[in-house]
Amino acid sequence: MFFIRLLLASAVTFCFTSFVFGATVLVDDEIRALRDIAKTLGKYWNFDEDPCSAPSVWARDPKNDAVNCNCNIPNTTGCHVVSIYLKEQSLPGTLPPELVNLPYLEHIDLTRNYLNGTIPPKWGSFTRLVDVSLLGNRLTGTIPKELGNISTLKNLTLEFNMLSGSLPKELGNLMNIERLHFTSNYFTGEVPETFAGLTTMKDL
Numbered sequence: 485m486f487f488i489r490l491l492l493a494s495a496v497t498f499c500f501t502s503f504v505f506g507a508t509v510l511v512d513d514e515i516r517a518l519r520d521i522a523k524t525l526g527k528y529w530n531f532d533e534d535p536c537s538a539p540s541v542w543a544r545d546p547k548n549d550a551v552n553c554n555c556n557i558p559n560t561t562g563c564h565v566v567s568i569y570l571k572e573q574s575l576p577g578t579l580p581p582e583l584v585n586l587p588y589l590e591h592i593d594l595t596r597n598y599l600n601g602t603i604p605p606k607w608g609s610f611t612r613l614v615d616v617s618l619l620g621n622r623l624t625g626t627i628p629k630e631l632g633n634i635s636t637l638k639n640l641t642l643e644f645n646m647l648s649g650s651l652p653k654e655l656g657n658l659m660n661i662e663r664l665h666f667t668s669n670y671f672t673g674e675v676p677e678t679f680a681g682l683t684t685m686k687d688l
């Protein structure tokens with residue numbers, strides 16, 4: 485009897501540890517973040533399937549309608565969202581501040597939707613973001629100076645929106661920036677002098 489109990493206990497422990505440490509599913513915090521993000525963007529995602537184990541459901545069209553995961557990020561357990569592509573999906577909502585709750589996110593492409601409202605200042609707390617395109621939406625307001633804090637950023641595409649105001653001098657802190665595209669908005673004033681320090685820039 486004792487032996488059987490011991491066997492059972494170790495089986496339960498084994499299952500639990502493989503769930504916690506060997507899991508190839510998206511971590512709970514990021515599932516919750518995706519639910520908030522879906523609501524704010526006005527996007528339908530099928531949460532009956534795990535985004536990282538069911539790429540056929542969550543990544544239907546690699547560059548246009550896809551959520552992609554990485555399950556092998558050093559010193560982390562489980563899987564994490566690294567890119568979101570929602571290009572020409574007729575999204576009717578606004579930009580979700582909750583995107584920063586996906587801490588391993590590197591690429592965001594929301595090109596050509598109907599998103600309105602402003603760019604969330606909270607986006608300044610991204611720590612791995614490389615590439616953002618918001619081209620062709622209905623965004624208003626100014627570029628938040630906080631975006632100058634995203635030191636990993638290489639591509640920032642804001643073309644064809646209704647953004648206004650002056651360009652923040654803090655964008656001169658983007659030490660890895662390669663490409664800034666701001667055409668067709670209502671920006672005013674001068675290009676900040678701080679842009680002269682952006683030595684990695686290839687395309688402005």
Ligand SMILES: *[C@@H]1O[C@H](CO)[C@@H](O)[C@H](O)[C@H]1NC(C)=O
Binds near residue numbers: 558559
């Ligand atoms: C992983 O953690 C170890 C020990 O804390 C550390 O030495 C190593 O640099 C970390 N690796 C990465 C890629 O962060």
Ligand SMILES: *[C@@H]1O[C@H](CO)[C@@H](O)[C@H](O)[C@H]1NC(C)=O
Binds near residue numbers: 576600
């Ligand atoms: C965004 O668009 C919706 C309708 O699609 C409208 O109700 C809302 O007022 C708009 N918000 C802004 C900030 O323009």
Ligand SMILES: *[C@@H]1O[C@H](CO)[C@@H](O)[C@H](O)[C@H]1NC(C)=O
Binds near residue numbers: 614663
């Ligand atoms: C930046 O955008 C251009 C054009 O879409 C692309 O060719 C390039 O690979 C992007 N660079 C990065 C670092 O994402």
Ligand SMILES: *[C@@H]1O[C@H](CO)[C@@H](O)[C@H](O)[C@H]1NC(C)=O
Binds near residue numbers: 608609630632633654
């Ligand atoms: C980000 O930038 C703003 C304004 O440039 C600054 O006040 C803030 O301390 C920075 N740091 C964080 C973590 O947001």
